[in-house]
Amino acid sequence: MSNKERVLLIGVGLIGGSVALAIKKEHNAIIIGYDVKLDNCQLAKKLQIIDDYTENLQEEALNADLIILACPVEKAEAFLEVLANLPLKRDVIISDVGSTKGRILEKAERSFNKEVAFIGGHPMAGSHKAGPGSARAHLFENAFYILTPSRNVKTEKIEKLKNWLRGTKANFITMDSSEHDLVTAVVSHFPHIVAASLVRQVENHASKNEHVNFLAAGGFRDITRIASSSPEMWRDIVRHNQSMLLSLLDEWMIEMNDVRHLIRDGDSDLIHDYFFGAKKYRDSLPVRAKGAIAAFYDLYVDILDRPGVISDITTILFQENISITNIRIIEAREDVYGVLRISFQTEQDLEKARKSLQDRGYDTYISM
Numbered sequence: 001m002s003n004k005e006r007v008l009l010i011g012v013g014l015i016g017g018s019v020a021l022a023i024k025k026e027h028n029a030i031i032i033g034y035d036v037k038l039d040n041c042q043l044a045k046k047l048q049i050i051d052d053y054t055e056n057l058q059e060e061a062l063n064a065d066l067i068i069l070a071c072p073v074e075k076a077e078a079f080l081e082v083l084a085n086l087p088l089k090r091d092v093i094i095s096d097v098g099s100t101k102g103r104i105l106e107k108a109e110r111s112f113n114k115e116v117a118f119i120g121g122h123p124m125a126g127s128h129k130a131g132p133g134s135a136r137a138h139l140f141e142n143a144f145y146i147l148t149p150s151r152n153v154k155t156e157k158i159e160k161l162k163n164w165l166r167g168t169k170a171n172f173i174t175m176d177s178s179e180h181d182l183v184t185a186v187v188s189h190f191p192h193i194v195a196a197s198l199v200r201q202v203e204n205h206a207s208k209n210e211h212v213n214f215l216a217a218g219g220f221r222d223i224t225r226i227a228s229s230s231p232e233m234w235r236d237i238v239r240h241n242q243s244m245l246l247s248l249l250d251e252w253m254i255e256m257n258d259v260r261h262l263i264r265d266g267d268s269d270l271i272h273d274y275f276f277g278a279k280k281y282r283d284s285l286p287v288r289a290k291g292a293i294a295a296f297y298d299l300y301v302d303i304l305d306r307p308g309v310i311s312d313i314t315t316i317l318f319q320e321n322i323s324i325t326n327i328r329i330i331e332a333r334e335d336v337y338g339v340l341r342i343s344f345q346t347e348q349d350l351e352k353a354r355k356s357l358q359d360r361g362y363d364t365y366i367s368m
């Protein structure tokens, strides 16, 4: 066996794949994937996100220097128990990328002996997309990456984990798991519940009025993009952060009741002040280039393997004055629609590009 360091990635999806790409950028380690979906491992290997994959998790875990759990959080919790029963390497570092931390840390601290370094991790950036096909090395650039070390973990191990993850170019912050679960419930978990419930409300109306679907435009799409996220992931998050979410839901009902009174009373100044207060706070939030508000406007274009085709496409976009942020050829043709992925900064650019390319005879697809 080669003497390179080995990384075991459990869950080869959007976030695991993005972490793996960031590690690859900076380390000459061997990354081995394990996933319940063999297809995801095969695609990740074709895209060179992982070096190889295994169907024997236990055997690979014994040789790993770094183990990263990147599956839905309830599965991650179960894997901790599996890992705790194995004679892992003495210096191994185990981390995860899950959106909740309380139950994960509780399980890790109960299961592992003091020698094993478990350091919870949560990159605060992502997407509504899933799977390794959407993974990006730069996904976490400038985003916060929260670390929740378990008790007894030495500072040098935390520094070592940060070094493993330096290719993410994220800003690391450390906090304890209960603070993590409170803050993320407020800014991430609860908003996902609101988005899903808004979509369900519109769907109810759509069954009664045929115009609803066509007219569900700008604002509705902005506020509900995240409702397209993975249901498996959100099922697990909601179950893990249940009590926090129930108390936020109680607060929300009080807020909605206040809004109800505001609308019923119809006082123009008070209604204005309600929107004004929200706008003032929203506008004061720090603007970051990336992070929790990540831009993901990708277009896939079917191209034939002939010289000049990419320059033809970029010329069309140039003539239309559309800026692109990234362009990449995807070689795993059978797994995606279209082999050229072009990323844009805004939905408007994406739509404009799609129309221009279609007008010139190219087949395009928006999601994978």
Ligand SMILES: NC(=O)c1ccc[n+]([C@@H]2O[C@H](COP(=O)([O-])OP(=O)(O)OC[C@H]3O[C@@H](n4cnc5c(N)ncnc54)[C@H](O)[C@@H]3O)[C@@H](O)[C@H]2O)c1
Binding pocket: 010, 011, 012, 013, 014, 015, 016, 034, 035, 036, 037, 040, 070, 071, 072, 073, 075, 097, 098, 099, 100, 122, 123, 124, 125, 126, 127, 128, 129, 130, 131, 132, 230, 233, 237
């Ligand atoms: N999507 C986001 O925006 C985001 C951001 C930060 C953190 N996270 C966290 O990252 C983790 C992964 O989410 P994702 O967005 O990459 O989802 P994903 O669906 O893209 O990837 C999850 C992967 O885990 C695999 N998996 C599921 N059950 C498994 C099992 N029993 N054994 C092995 N593999 C299994 C899936 O097949 C999939 O490949 C979740 O815990 C989520 O809470 C997600």
Ligand SMILES: O=C(O)C(=O)C[C@]1(C(=O)O)C=C[C@@H](O)C=C1
Binding pocket: 098, 099, 123, 124, 125, 126, 127, 128, 129, 187, 188, 189, 226, 229, 292, 293, 294
């Ligand atoms: O941008 C999105 O689609 C996300 O939902 C990303 C998001 C978030 O809520 O901000 C989702 C879950 C995470 O744990 C971290 C980031």
